[in-house]
Amino acid sequence: xxxxxxxxxxxxxxxxxxxxxxxxxxxxxxxxxxxxxxxxxxxxxxxxxxxxxxxxxxxxxxxxxxxxxxxxxxxxxxxxxxxxxxxxxxxxxxxxxxxxxxxxxx
Numbered sequence: 551x552x553x554x555x556x557x558x559x560x561x562x563x564x565x566x567x568x569x570x571x572x573x574x575x576x577x578x579x580x581x582x583x584x585x586x587x588x589x590x591x592x593x594x595x596x597x598x599x600x601x602x603x604x605x606x607x608x609x610x611x612x613x614x615x616x617x618x619x620x621x622x623x624x625x626x627x628x629x630x631x632x633x634x635x636x637x638x639x640x641x642x643x644x645x646x647x648x649x650x651x652x653x654x655x656x
Contacts, residue, residue, distance in 0.1 A: 558593040561609050561622045565590065568649050582653045589613050589652065593622065598632060599640045610639070611648060620651050631655065 569587065574580045589612040598608040598621055609622040611629070619632050619639060629648040632639035644654050 558609065561593040561611065564622070565611060565648055568647055572649055582649065582656060585656055586612070586649050586652045589615065589620075596621065597638055598623075598630075599635065599637055601641075608639075612652060618655050620648050622648075 569583065572579065572583050574583045591611070591613055593609040593611055595607055596610045597605050599605055606623070606625060608624065608630075610619055611622055612620040614634055617634055619634070621630050621632050621639060621641075622628075623630050623641075623645075626645070628645050629651050630641050631644035631651040631654060633642050634640075644651050
């Protein structure tokens with residue numbers, strides 16, 4: 551069964567919970583958290599491209615770094631890493647917690 555559509559406040563609460571639980575005891579953990587927090591913006595509704603020409607309305611949670619951004623997939627109930635493309639964000643199959651998706655390319 552697909553997850554129900556999330557609203558920005560719920561997505562913000564998920565991100566806040568991840569930040570609160572993030573292990574920032576190591577230098578790399580602190581640096582990852584600081585970079586993630588600097589990239590955050592309020593959830594914005596966007597259209598994301600998936601393989602096979604499928605598009606879906608999702609929520610952007612980080613600004614792009616020129617190559618990547620983290621989005622929330624409401625139909626799946628998790629976060630995803632997207633690569634920037636000429637046609638908009640493209641899901642690249644890196645899914646899970648927002649900070650982990652972000653850290654996979656930082």
